[in-house]
Amino acid sequence: MSLHSDIPFVTEKMDQNDGATRRLQVLSCSASGCDCTKDFPVNGRAKPEEAIYNMARKAGWSISKKAALCPTHSGKRRTQKEKVPMTYTPGPRQAVAERPAMPSTPELTPELRRAVFRAIDAHYDEAAQCYRGIITDQHIAAETGVATSDVAAIRQENFGPAENKLLAEIREKLTKAEQRRDQAAAMIVDGTNMLKQVNADILALTDLLTKG
CATH class of the missing domain: 1.10.10 (Arc Repressor Mutant, subunit A)
Incomplete structure (x- = not known):
């Protein structure tokens, strides 16, 4: 005996088996002429729409607002994929450009x-x-x-060594000393310019006080 259900494509029925009666929610395929169904036993409260649809989709059903299709009609029937042997056909061997020979140093005659x-x-x-x-x-x-x-x-x-270590150290110290000299000279120029600006400001302010 089928009972009304508020879930699209789902009906309810009471099933008797070995003298026991159980309540089922039944999802039916919408394809023309298909009598495929999927039963969902009800223990206590009926399953909600989302739960039924999710379980059906996992079983290969395709469900939309317009139809519920069983695995046969949804194209989702799970079949074992035929294993296709992978073959490899090597392409034409590419010619490797030869590296130009490095020029060799002449024999020390x-x-x-x-x-x-x-x-x-x-x-x-x-x-x-x-x-x-x-x-x-x-x-x-x-x-x-x-x-x-x-x-x-x-x-x-x-002859001897290519470089005199003592002279090399002196040249290095001389270079650093020249760098410090240049830095000091730049600081002196900046200080002189700043002093000129301060003196000009003092003269201008003094002139304002005198005229006032």
């Missing part, structure tokens, strides 16, 4: 050794035991076309 020696001798201060000015092993290597390590070896063997 006797002629090159003499050229390096002359270049170092032209820029080396024997008394100070260091290069003059900003010259380094890299400069000599670029000038003669040999490896910097070869220049360093010839210099160390025939």
